[in-house]
Amino acid sequence: MSGLVLKLGPNERVLINGAVIENGDRRSRLAVITPNAHVLRLRDAIHPEEVNSPVRRVCYITQLVLSGDADPAEARLQLLRGIEQLSQVLTDHDSRTLLSQATAAVLADQHYVALKALRGLLPREERLMAVRPT
Numbered sequence: 158m159s160g161l162v163l164k165l166g167p168n169e170r171v172l173i174n175g176a177v178i179e180n181g182d183r184r185s186r187l188a189v190i191t192p193n194a195h196v197l198r199l200r201d202a203i204h205p206e207e208v209n210s211p212v213r214r215v216c217y218i219t220q221l222v223l224s225g226d227a228d229p230a231e232a233r234l235q236l237l238r239g240i241e242q243l244s245q246v247l248t249d250h251d252s253r254t255l256l257s258q259a260t261a262a263v264l265a266d267q268h269y270v271a272l273k274a275l276r277g278l279l280p281r282e283e284r285l286m287a288v289r290p291t
Contacts, residue, residue: 160190161269163198170199195210195225195229196269201276211246212275212282219272221265229266233266236271243278252278 163171165180165187173189173196174180189196197220208217209213218235221227237260244256255274 158209158263160188160192161194161196163187163189163196172197172202175225195223197223210282210286211239211243212278215243215259216275216279219268219275223272224267224289229268233263238270247278247281249281252281 163186165171165185167180167182167184169180170177171180171187174194177199178187179268201220203213203217205217208214215236215281218227218232218239222229222232230247240256240260240263247253247256258274259271262268262274
């Protein structure tokens with residue numbers, strides 16, 4: 158079987174082609190076999206008012222593609238520019254690895270993989286932004 162397999166926790170919500178689907182009381186698996194379906198786990202969603210940092214901005218653009226609110230071809234350049242800007246600042250090995258994964262995923266139109274890699278940068282960014290120069 159090909160397609161996307163979602164493993165949902167109890168009462169977890171997911172957005173599929175604009176419809177919010179809520180899981181029941183038990184864990185379950187959903188197989189989305191329609192190619193190019195727009196799927197976004199709502200637990201992973203970043204709300205517009207939470208887009209207050211460079212990594213969150215790039216994650217949000219990726220999320221818009223996944224939800225069907227942005228055209229992948231139009232978002233590609235924004236995503237690649239955003240990732241390039243992040244690579245100028247996040248120069249450690251782990252960040253570079255995640256940024257490389259995100260770049261490859263965007264180029265391959267694998268936005269779920271891109272979002273996962275980019276979300277891996279959020280804790281690092283939060284730590285860096287919490288440090289105040291003395």
